[in-house]
Amino acid sequence: MSEPTREMAMLKIWGRTNSLNVQKALLCLEEIGLPYVRIDAGLHFGVNDTPAYRAMNPNGLVPTIDDDGFVLWESNSIVRYLAATHSAGAIWLVDAKQRALAERWMDWQLSAFIPAINAAFLQLVRTPPAQRQPDAIEASRKAGERAVAILDAHLEGRDWLAGDQFTIAECAIAPVAHRWLHLPMAREPRPNIERWYASVMQRTAAQKVLLLPLT
Numbered sequence: 001m002s003e004p005t006r007e008m009a010m011l012k013i014w015g016r017t018n019s020l021n022v023q024k025a026l027l028c029l030e031e032i033g034l035p036y037v038r039i040d041a042g043l044h045f046g047v048n049d050t051p052a053y054r055a056m057n058p059n060g061l062v063p064t065i066d067d068d069g070f071v072l073w074e075s076n077s078i079v080r081y082l083a084a085t086h087s088a089g090a091i092w093l094v095d096a097k098q099r100a101l102a103e104r105w106m107d108w109q110l111s112a113f114i115p116a117i118n119a120a121f122l123q124l125v126r127t128p129p130a131q132r133q134p135d136a137i138e139a140s141r142k143a144g145e146r147a148v149a150i151l152d153a154h155l156e157g158r159d160w161l162a163g164d165q166f167t168i169a170e171c172a173i174a175p176v177a178h179r180w181l182h183l184p185m186a187r188e189p190r191p192n193i194e195r196w197y198a199s200v201m202q203r204t205a206a207q208k209v210l211l212l213p214l215t
């Protein structure tokens with residue numbers, strides 16, 4: 001007698017759509033074309049402070065995914081897992097050296113890009129004008145400019161961050177670049193980033209995930 005077959009559960013992702021870390025995972029899911037159910041969580045939605053959520057993700061942060069019982073948190077790890085399991089040879093580069101060059105930008109996004117611009121984002125988008133700290137905004141603006149100068153120089157003469165196509169590097173960097181480019185403050189012109197960002201935004205996945213006001 002043959003074993004009864006079990007339907008795979010659809011992938012679930014917890015996280016609000018205005019979270020940049022959630023956007024990284026959503027961008028990856030949309031690029032891959034994998035069906036998923038998204039559950040609002042974080043900030044005013046709550047959910048991420050419940051015992052049930054913390055049992056999945058002890059950090060109480062978003063995003064978290066559940067892929068048929070396989071639970072994973074940390075947005076870049078989620079991007080790597082989804083791309084490796086569903087997009088080998090496309091957004092997941094199979095060649096180890098090529099992939100390392102893409103993954104480097106994911107690590108740079110976490111360790112350098114977001115730390116540089118986060119204070120400016122929190123001040124300009126999530127802090128009432130009367131409570132803003134101009135010095136904190138200016139320090140973050142300057143740090144952001146130093147970071148994007150590195151990114152802009154890398155994109156000189158390149159269409160994509162690594163290899164010759166949209167990869168996991170874009171999944172991690174594009175939501176942060178989108179945030180930087182839409183912060184209500186003065187910025188230096190960065191022609192290579194602007195050209196690359198325009199290419200990213202021509203893609204249906206990016207239009208679905210990133211065309212939101214900053215909130």
Ligand SMILES: N[C@@H](CCC(=O)N[C@@H](CS)C(=O)NCC(=O)O)C(=O)O
Pocket residue numbers: 019020021022041042043048060061062063073074075076
């Ligand atoms: N390193 C984690 C950071 C996750 C994180 O900081 N998530 C933020 C949103 S971008 C969060 O959960 N904030 C609390 C909340 O939304 O309630 C990752 O990349 O997944």
